[in-house]
Amino acid sequence: QKEVEQNSGPLSVPEGAIASLNCTYSDRVSQSFFWYRQYSGKSPELIMSIYSNGDKEDGRFTAQLNKASQYVSLLIRDSQPSDSATYLCAVKGSGGGADGLTFGKGTHLIIQP
Amino acid sequence: AAGVIQSPRHLIKEKRETATLKCYPIPRHDTVYWYQQGPGQDPQFLISFYEKMQSDKGSIPDRFSAQQFSDYHSELNMSSLELGDSALYFCASSAQIAGYNYEQYFGPGTRLTVT
Secondary structure (H helix, E strand, O other): OOOEEOOOOOEEEEOOOOEEEEEEEOOOOOOEEEEEEEOOOOOOEEEEEEOOOEEEEEOOEEEEEEOOOOEEEEEEOOOOHHHOEEEEEEEEOOOOOOOOOEEOOOEEEEEEO | OOOOEEEOOEEEEOOOOOEEEEEEOOOOOOEEEEEEEOOOOOOEEEEEEEOOEEEEEOOOOOOEEEEEOOOOOEEEEEOOOOHHHOEEEEEEEEOEEOOEEOOOEEOOOEEEEEO
């Protein structure tokens, strides 16, 4: 049984600061990792994907992956009130096919103006 | 850019009725996934299809079935509805490139309420 663990929060961060979100996963053979942002009642929106160890940057977002530690993180720089949402970590297995994602329960992020 | 289309957006059914949800993937995406998200829960994977064939199966009840058609759209059929089936149902799509499916993009969802 694949498990994805996240701190549910809420995580409160002042506007303009760096928000750091963390995720651990249990299936060592997992190969693909994703961060989704979800506003209440809306659909998950893909923020970042990462497949190799190290950092991947896209605008204000940086994803970090450490497969040895089975750990994924998301950094949000210059946090804005519009970043307030639930952030879902998702993991896909080792297959390249149409495997479903396993989600964590999400971290509720609040950016304080 | 075109996104995943789902219909209907809202659906109200009574217990023991049937429901059909439709999903139209992003153009040129050949893989479709269905997820269920209950109140306060994370999305749970139900089933996926690639090139009209079932590819992966998650926690889909036996009362539910799904298929993908030649134009790549998909339908999720739900029978003998129960109160616990009330949830948001998301469809996601991806493109298979060189044998690998990468990012999944989610549609706006169908909110199903069973009374």
